Structure formats: C-alpha cells, structure tokens
Amino acid sequence: MFLLHRTLASGLALLCLTAFAAAEPAALTKEEIAGATRTDDFSIPTPGEFMSALDKTGKLAWKGLYRTAIRTDFTSRPQIALNLGTLIADGYIAIQAKEAQSVRNVGKDIMTLAKPLSVKDKIIERGKSLAEFAEKGQWDEVNEDLEAMQNEAKSTLSENNDADLVVLVTVGGWARGTEAISGYVAEHYTAESAKLLRQPGIVGYLSEKLDALPEKMRDDTSVKRTRSRLNELKTAVSFGRDVTPTVDDVKKIKAIATELIKDIAKKETK
Amino acid sequence: MKRTILALTLSLGVLHSARPEPSNEEVEARKRALELAGAFSNEGFKIRDGNWCGSLKSGTGKVIQVNLYAGNQYWFSAAATDGAKKLEVTVYDEVGAPQTSEPYQEGTTAAAGFSPVASGAYYVKVQELEGEAASFCLLCSYK
Numbered sequence: 001m002f003l004l005h006r007t008l009a010s011g012l013a014l015l016c017l018t019a020f021a022a023a024e025p026a027a028l029t030k031e032e033i034a035g036a037t038r039t040d041d042f043s044i045p046t047p048g049e050f051m052s053a054l055d056k057t058g059k060l061a062w063k064g065l066y067r068t069a070i071r072t073d074f075t076s077r078p079q080i081a082l083n084l085g086t087l088i089a090d091g092y093i094a095i096q097a098k099e100a101q102s103v104r105n106v107g108k109d110i111m112t113l114a115k116p117l118s119v120k121d122k123i124i125e126r127g128k129s130l131a132e133f134a135e136k137g138q139w140d141e142v143n144e145d146l147e148a149m150q151n152e153a154k155s156t157l158s159e160n161n162d163a164d165l166v167v168l169v170t171v172g173g174w175a176r177g178t179e180a181i182s183g184y185v186a187e188h189y190t191a192e193s194a195k196l197l198r199q200p201g202i203v204g205y206l207s208e209k210l211d212a213l214p215e216k217m218r219d220d221t222s223v224k225r226t227r228s229r230l231n232e233l234k235t236a237v238s239f240g241r242d243v244t245p246t247v248d249d250v251k252k253i254k255a256i257a258t259e260l261i262k263d264i265a266k267k268e269t270k
Numbered sequence: 271m272k273r274t275i276l277a278l279t280l281s282l283g284v285l286h287s288a289r290p291e292p293s294n295e296e297v298e299a300r301k302r303a304l305e306l307a308g309a310f311s312n313e314g315f316k317i318r319d320g321n322w323c324g325s326l327k328s329g330t331g332k333v334i335q336v337n338l339y340a341g342n343q344y345w346f347s348a349a350a351t352d353g354a355k356k357l358e359v360t361v362y363d364e365v366g367a368p369q370t371s372e373p374y375q376e377g378t379t380a381a382a383g384f385s386p387v388a389s390g391a392y393y394v395k396v397q398e399l400e401g402e403a404a405s406f407c408l409l410c411s412y413k
Binding site: 024025026027028029030032033035036037038039040041042043044045046049050052053054056057140143144147148150151192195196197198199200201202205241242 | 316318319320321322332333334335336337338339340341342360362364365366367368388389390391393395408410412413
C-alpha cells in the first residue's frame, strides 16, 4: 500500500511540484497546540503498539518478559483497576510470545479482577473468544480481542459511573509495558530500541489525569504511590528527541517502573 | 479484516470515557473512515480500537495529540459526512512543525501515512478545505 501510494504521490508530485510547494502547511499555532484534544483511547497507544515497535528491532525472546502471577484478592477498587491494567499488558506480552496457555492464564486473572469492578459480565464473551483464537494460533485476532476487551472494560466502567477508574487501568497497562520493555532493552541494549522509551506525551497526560482524580481516590494508598513513581518516570522518559539514552538511563527507567509495578501489586496491610 | 471493521463499527456506541453518545452523522463518518482504513488493513495495518469524531466547518480544522513510536508505520484515516467536499489530514511534530507524510485525498475522505523517526508526541490536524458543516471521524492504523 505504501508503495502504491508512493507511486501515485510521486506522479502527482511531478505534475504539481510548484503547487505542492506553495501549499505546504503552516506550522501549528501555540493556541492550536494548547487546545489540541487528548483522549485515552486515541492519544494513548496500547501496550501492544509499544511492543510492536520493539519487535521490529530484532527477534525478541518475549517469554523472558513474563512475571510471576500476581495476587488478585485486592479490596481497594483503584488498586484493582491499576492491576487490571498491568494484566492487560501481560496479555500483550503473551500474544507477542504466541503462547496460548499464558493468554488463557492472563485472561482468567483479568476476569477475576473484572468481577469486583462489575465489568466481568461485559467482557466474558471476549475472554472466551480470546482463548479460542489463541488455541488456534490466530494471533492477529487475539490482539484485536484483547484491545477490544480493554476498551469494553473501560467503557463499562464509564457507564457504571466509575470513569475515574479508567485512567488507572491505562496507567497500569502503560507502567507494566514500560517495565517489560525497558527491562528487555537494558539487557539487549541498542540505541534504536532505547529511543523507543521516549514517551513524554503519554506520561504527561497520565500524570495530569491522576492529579485530577477526586480527592478520595487520590488518598488511596496505591494511587498515592503511583502518582509519586509516575513523577519519577516522567523525568526519566522525557529526554530530548535527539538524545539517545545510555544503558544506565534505561536501567534507571526499568528500576523506577519495577518499583511502580511492585507498589501497584502490593497488598495493603491495615 | 471484515471482522475488524464489524467489531469496530459495533463498538462505536460503547467507546469509553465520559463522551456524549455519537450522533448519527458521526456514526456515518466513522463507517466511511473504517472503509478507508480497511484498505490499509490488507497491508498488515492494525486499526486502533479508538476513534476521534467531531464536527467541522469549511476552512476550519481540529487537532488531536497522538503518541507514536519510531519504527512503526502509521496511517491516519479521516472521513466526513456529505456536507464536506474536501478533507485534508496533516501530521505535525511536538512543537507544531508539519511533517512529511504520504497524502491521500478523495472527496470526503483523506489520509496521511507517516513513519516517525523519533518516538513521542505528535499532532494530527483534520481540516475541511471545501464544503459545508459536516461531521468527521479519524482513525489510526499501525504496523
């Protein structure tokens, strides 16, 4: 498709070179940038998209990015939402690894966490088809179903007046994706893959959303810890466009993300 | 690919966040955008489940921030309802400088193919160059 369009575009360019040059778009104004829309489902890429970019840097041993199963007996709804996000990212890792059993295991844990958030009924069919496609090795379909499952879970939260939990699901997914990918890059360092960790727009958006949560939710221990770690991560992933992070820089990102994931999964003791 | 388009069309009414329900015009614009994006699916592009819909007036544009990863290829596909005569999709970097992209334009649809060299935030502007007030929808595909 790119080639076809490139051919067409080249032909048009030859015919209309002068016109194209004259029609070069003007830069965005400060007002346009400040007023630009940002949405959870369009502005923020899925963990799968992040992993797709890393996958292009070489043949990856995705199974090495698995983690041990997390506990699923949380009682705080914000903490459940954060962990649901991390599990969705685990699902993308299992898809990249093309391992049906891991997809099923993650799917089961997602359902367990979805129940106390009252979203299980809406995503249960998606969970079944996810497992079936994984069993058949239809990985593109598994990827589609996981993304749809994530969005259906979020839409159900919104419908249930739990819209504030949506950003926590997104934060959990992004944090787990960043932990896994920075860990891989730290161990198999290349300049190209290290530059993928530059994500100031994403972490900026998520930080603002967390800051805007209702006070009661901000007081939740898991949310407090997440906001603090996210601020650390914000600095670490906001390097310049032309900067290549060193191995030590990447290890620092990995260390902060790992602590964040531990905080998210830590059972509160009262 | 048909499965993707069907699933995405069905999901339009339930997409999350506290957005208002999409209007019938937005549903129509999204359907047209999906048809356009579907052509790229045949080339291995995956359509993101999310979408951005709204309204446009002739000579005006709307801007959304997206976060892209170097190494991935992207298509931003937009479509508008019949009031619009000509659309344009333009990609800008994080400071608002226009980026070189592969243009596509036909009637009420337009798209931009873009391969970022740096990961980070970008902006996509959907502009109605000719026509009357119309609804539009923008989709993102990547591979």
